[in-house]
Amino acid sequence: xxxxxxxxxxxxxxxxxxxxxxxxxxxxxxxxxxxxxxxxxxxxxxxxxxxxxxxxxxxxxxxxxxxxxxxxxxxxxxxxxxxxxxxxxxxxxxxxxxxxxxxxxxxxxxxxxxxxxxxxxxxxxxxxxxxxxxxxxxxxxxxxxxxxxxxxxxxxxxxxxxxxxxxxxxxxxxxxxxxxxxxxxxxxxxxxxxxxxxxxxxxxxxxxxxxxxxxxxxxxxxxxxxxxxxxxxxxxxxxxxxxxxxxxxxxxxxxxxxxxxxxxxxxxxxxxxxxxxxxxxxxxxxxxxxxxxxxxxxxxxxxxxxxxxxxxxxxxxxxxxxxxxxxxxxxxxxxxxxxxxxxxxxxxxxxxxxxxxxxxxxxxxxxxxxxxxxxxxxxxxxxxxxxxxxxxxxxxxxxxxxxxxxxxxxxxxxxxxxxxxxxxxxxxxxxxxxxx
Amino acid sequence: xxxxxxxxxxxxxxxxxxxxxxxxxxxxxxxxxxxxxxxxxxxxxxxxxxxxxxxxxxxxxxxxxxxxxxxxxxxxxxxxxxxxxxxxxxxxxxxxxxxxxxxxxxxxxxxxxxxxxxxxxxxxxxxxxxxxxxxxxxxxxxxxxxxxxxxxxxxxxxxxxxxxxxxxxxxxxxxxxxxxxxxxxxxxxxxxxxxxxxxxxxxxxxxxxxxxxxxxxxxxxxxxxxxxxxxxxxxxxxxxxxxxxxxxxxxxxxxxxxxxxxxxxxxxxxxxxxxxxxxxxxxxxxxxxxxxxxxxxxxxx
Numbered sequence: 143x144x145x146x147x148x149x150x151x152x153x154x155x156x157x158x159x160x161x162x163x164x165x166x167x168x169x170x171x172x173x174x175x176x177x178x179x180x181x182x183x184x185x186x187x188x189x190x191x192x193x194x195x196x197x198x199x200x201x202x203x204x205x206x207x208x209x210x211x212x213x214x215x216x217x218x219x220x221x222x223x224x225x226x227x228x229x230x231x232x233x234x235x236x237x238x239x240x241x242x243x244x245x246x247x248x249x250x251x252x253x254x255x256x257x258x259x260x261x262x263x264x265x266x267x268x269x270x271x272x273x274x275x276x277x278x279x280x281x282x283x284x285x286x287x288x289x290x291x292x293x294x295x296x297x298x299x300x301x302x303x304x305x306x307x308x309x310x311x312x313x314x315x316x317x318x319x320x321x322x323x324x325x326x327x328x329x330x331x332x333x334x335x336x337x338x339x340x341x342x343x344x345x346x347x348x349x350x351x352x353x354x355x356x357x358x359x360x361x362x363x364x365x366x367x368x369x370x371x372x373x374x375x376x377x378x379x380x381x382x383x384x385x386x387x388x389x390x391x392x393x394x395x396x397x398x399x400x401x402x403x404x405x406x407x408x409x410x411x412x413x414x415x416x417x418x419x420x421x422x423x424x425x426x427x428x429x430x431x432x433x434x435x436x437x438x439x440x441x442x443x444x445x446x447x448x449x450x451x452x453x454x455x456x457x458x459x460x461x462x463x464x465x466x467x468x469x470x471x472x473x474x475x476x477x478x479x480x481x482x483x484x485x486x487x488x489x490x491x492x493x494x495x496x497x498x499x500x501x502x503x504x505x506x507x508x509x510x511x512x513x514x515x516x517x518x519x520x521x522x523x524x525x526x527x528x529x530x531x532x533x534x535x536x537x538x539x540x541x542x543x544x545x546x547x548x549x550x551x552x553x554x555x556x557x558x559x560x561x562x563x564x565x566x567x568x569x570x571x572x573x574x575x576x577x578x
Numbered sequence: 579x580x581x582x583x584x585x586x587x588x589x590x591x592x593x594x595x596x597x598x599x600x601x602x603x604x605x606x607x608x609x610x611x612x613x614x615x616x617x618x619x620x621x622x623x624x625x626x627x628x629x630x631x632x633x634x635x636x637x638x639x640x641x642x643x644x645x646x647x648x649x650x651x652x653x654x655x656x657x658x659x660x661x662x663x664x665x666x667x668x669x670x671x672x673x674x675x676x677x678x679x680x681x682x683x684x685x686x687x688x689x690x691x692x693x694x695x696x697x698x699x700x701x702x703x704x705x706x707x708x709x710x711x712x713x714x715x716x717x718x719x720x721x722x723x724x725x726x727x728x729x730x731x732x733x734x735x736x737x738x739x740x741x742x743x744x745x746x747x748x749x750x751x752x753x754x755x756x757x758x759x760x761x762x763x764x765x766x767x768x769x770x771x772x773x774x775x776x777x778x779x780x781x782x783x784x785x786x787x788x789x790x791x792x793x794x795x796x797x798x799x800x801x802x803x804x805x806x807x808x809x810x811x812x813x814x815x816x817x818x819x820x821x822x823x824x825x826x827x828x829x830x831x832x833x834x835x836x837x838x839x840x841x842x843x844x845x846x847x848x849x850x851x852x853x854x855x856x857x858x859x860x861x862x863x864x865x866x867x868x869x870x871x872x873x874x875x876x877x878x879x
Contacts, residue, residue: 209843216636216846238638330736333724344827397723399741400827414724532638535845543658547829551743 168196169470169477171462172211172222175201176403178281178423181494182226188489189480195473204402205344208535215240215465223468224477226460230346232268232276234532235463241276242464242471244478248275251482258282261498264527265461270366277461278478279498281423284455284521285354285445286514288410288428289313289417292439293327302326313443317358317386320417320446324393327416336393338409338418340402341550343542347402349528350456351419352387352545354445357454357526359383364567366529369576371567376560383448384556388549399550410440421458422518426494429513442514444521457525459496498522533574540566630852637846649853659854661829662837669751669822669833670815676755677811681762682804688763689770703764705757714824717753721825746828750821757821758811765807769800798876805873809866816862834858 171186173179179201186197200222202210211225215235227235235241244266248254253275254262261279268276293299294311303311307322314320324336340351356363361380364371374380391398395414398405403424409415411434427433428440447453462481464474480486487499491508496518502508509516529537544563547553571577587593587600598606630649634642653659688699705713720728721739729737739749773796781791819835838858842851 212637212846213843234637342827343829395724396736397738397741399738533845536847539840539845543829547743550741550828 168198169223169473170221171197171199171224171226172214173199173201173226173460174204174207176204176423177426178495179226181490182280184493185486185490185495186477189477192480193476195477197477208345215467218467220465220467220469222465223470223474224462224464226280226462227277228346228460229264229457230528230530230534230538232266232461232463233530233534236268236274236276237532239466242466244275244277244464245273247278247475247478251479253278253482256482256500257498258500258503258522260457260522260525261459261461264457264525264530265459265498268530270530277463278482279459280462280481280495281459282496282498282503282518282522283421283423283459284457284518284525285350285419286422286425286455286517286521287313287417287419287443287445288407288425289441289443290410290413290415290436290439291441292436293416294441299326313441314417314446316446317355317383317448321386321389321393323416324390328393330396334413335395335409335415336417337390338394338398338401338406338415339387339390340406340419341391341394341398341546342400342402343546344400346528346538348546348549349538349541350458352384352549353456353526353528354419354454355383355387355448356380357456358445358452359386359448360450360452362526363529369531369571371571372564374564375567376557376564379448379450380560381556384545384548384560388552388556391549407434410434410436422514422521423458423496425514426512442517444517454524454526455521457527459498531574531576533570536570537567540570626852627856629849630856632849634849635846636848642849645849649850650857653850653854653857659834659837662832662834665747665830666816666818666833666835669747669818669831670812672748673751673754673758673815673818674808674811676751677759677762678804678808680755680759681807682766682800684759685763685766685770688767699764699767703760706760708757710757710820711824713753713757714821717756718825721749740826740828743828743830746826746831750818750825750831753821753825754815754818758814762804762807762811765803766800769803770796773799801876802873805869805876809869809873812869813862813866816858816865 171182173182179199183199186199190196208228208231211227211231212234214221215238232241236243248266253266257266257279261282262275263270265279266275266277268274294313300311303323303326306326309319311323311326314323320337326336327334328336340347342348353363356379359379359382361377361383362374364374394401395409403420406418406420407424407427409418410428413436425442429437431437434440445453445455462478464471464478468474482499484499484501487497487502491497491499491502491511497503497508503519503522509519528534531537541563544559544566548556548559568577587598587603593603629642631644631646632642633645633648684702688695688702692698718740720726723729723736723738723741726739728739729735738745740746777795777799778791781795786794817835818833819839822831822833823836823839825831834854835858838851838854841847841854
């Protein structure tokens with residue numbers, strides 16, 4: 143018995159002795175729970191094979207990704223060495239000193255030229271146009287649309303559509319056409335509905351959905367450098383854009399009031415809607431027969447233009463930042479040097495990640511790899527984003543509070559909601575002394 | 579007199595043979611509890627009271643500035659907060675009344691000799707043994723307008739329980755009633771079985787009607803224990819977070835604890851959220867005090 147215990151102890155001791163040096167060098171990257179995080183884990187396994195440094199991608203559901211990250215950062219915890227954080231976080235995280243300043247690293251590797259300009263502007267630089275960088279663009283992303291090719295290409299449908307609206311049924315080029323198509327396919331009796339849009343107001347789902355309309359209608363959320371919002375966020379274009387979003391809500395499947403990327407992909411896989419808004423990052427699941435029975439009949443198009451011809455999309459995606467409280471900062475920088483190499487970025491794209499590397503994006507190989515890569519490449523050059531100031535979370539909640547009742551409940555008017563929002567935002571900026 | 583309550587240590591016990599006195603054993607049991615309470619309850623309570631008078635934000639490195647009653651003033655003047663309180667009040671009333679009616683009703687039905695009474699009671703208790711998050715997730719499926727079993731069973735077509743802003747709060751309350759009525763039932767059942775049988779026999783001899791017997795005998799005798807159930811359920815309903823958070827994100831279901839969570843952990847307005855937490859605490863204390871007063875009155879009768 144005694145010898146058994148002794149050998150057991152020896153075994154434990156040995157495994158501890160063997161395990162500890164590796165775990166001391168191991169790196170942990172924190173991200174949200176979604177497919178790209180799995181692709182990243184596959185990518186970093188190759189780093190381990192090359193260098194022997196183990197890298198773990200730790201994830202948490204999107205709904206509490208922000209809360210969990212900032213709880214850890216505010217507590218100055220060293221549990222994570224790097225975080226693949228949302229673009230609107232850089233203001234809060236850089237001003238509080240949570241992120242390591244990567245400006246030197248950026249300049250040394252000329253990343254402003256290596257990465258696509260929009261990704262550098264929104265994922266890495268804060269304050270706007272300051273030349274200070276806090277993260278390396280990792281997962282480029284923007285909103286696009288998927289649609290049911292078989293419904294669109296059905297000759298009977300095409301004939302009926304032309305008779306009703308006077309033009310050919312095809313993927314919409316404008317928001318007005320998108321409205322017509324949504325109305326045309328909205329048939330509750332047949333359990334078929336027109337369109338799936340984002341409506342979840344617990345984080346940034348609804349806001350990013352509305353942004354697609356606002357930006358393409360030629361509107362803006364405000365003057366980001368001067369913190370001016372009145373007359374901008376409640377401009378006539380924005381009122382029209384929000385009214386359009388409300389109208390589209392009328393063509394969504396029943397119960398479409400707390401929906402984000404999961405539900406919007408389900409709208410296609412479960413034969414619910416003709417068109418569905420979603421981030422490009424979720425499109426791989428739609429071309430995969432295993433996760434989408436309609437994969438062969440699913441097509442993709444870029445966010446349509448507004449009445450004035452402007453065409454923009456809401457930016458998603460994240461950059462990878464080093465956390466100031468990490469005990470492995472040097473090791474993390476070595477990892478980033480490996481991550482930005484052209485070969486790594488190419489491999490990242492092959493695995494399913496959306497690289498931000500301009501060279502890879504521009505290559506024929508990338509653009510022809512999937513049915514949506516070309517649309518993604520085009521979209522990444524016309525994206526806009528939400529505020530990135532440290533108080534962005536309050537701005538986001540205020541926008542949800544003002545817009546949600548109008549869009550999903552039809553309370554009040556778009557003009558009232560946006561005027562009230564301008565008032566809220568002004569108050570918030572006054573509170574933080576951004577404006578007088 | 580207090581020493582009379584303390585029984586002395588048996589001199590033959592193991593503790594005594596190790597040289598421990600009554601006092602040292604008492605301290606051994608009580609001191610860790612007190613330390614735990616002070617460190618994890620009292621200290622944070624006082625610390626957050628301090629923060630509630632500052633503009634502190636846990637997300638920034640800026641030092642906390644004393645702002646006096648500004649946070650309280652801002653909160654009490656914020657129409658959104660008042661909406662949250664109104665929603666919470668509505669939720670508490672609907673859900674507690676529902677639980678008492680259903681729970682007490684089921685207890686009355688069970689308070690007789692029926693076969694398999696024990697098994698039936700145990701089965702009825704199952705809902706309250708589940709985790710809140712699990713209940714929220716599967717009721718979300720039950721309520722689903724496209725494939726949910728509730729609409730199917732009731733023939734409601736695509737009735738929108740959770741996305742209809744006027745219905746969502748009742749849908750959440752309904753789930754809460756389903757989950758917690760068994761708790762009220764259990765306490766009521768204990769109260770009912772303690773009512774002396776001879777009172778009913780006397781009432782029967784006097785030819786008292788069943789309604790009269792219920793209001794004059796059953797209810798007054800069960801009232802104290804029912805009151806305790808109501809106090810517990812009111813406090814719990816006031817603090818509801820999980821069910822409402824998981825089931826729906828309608829502004830009409832944003833109860834005060836959800837607003838508090840967003841303020842504290844999404845907006846990181848630490849000072850302001852401490853103030854809001856204190857306002858909620860004072861309200862819960864006031865409501866429970868009213869109940870406790872009433873409970874004492876009921877007991878005196």
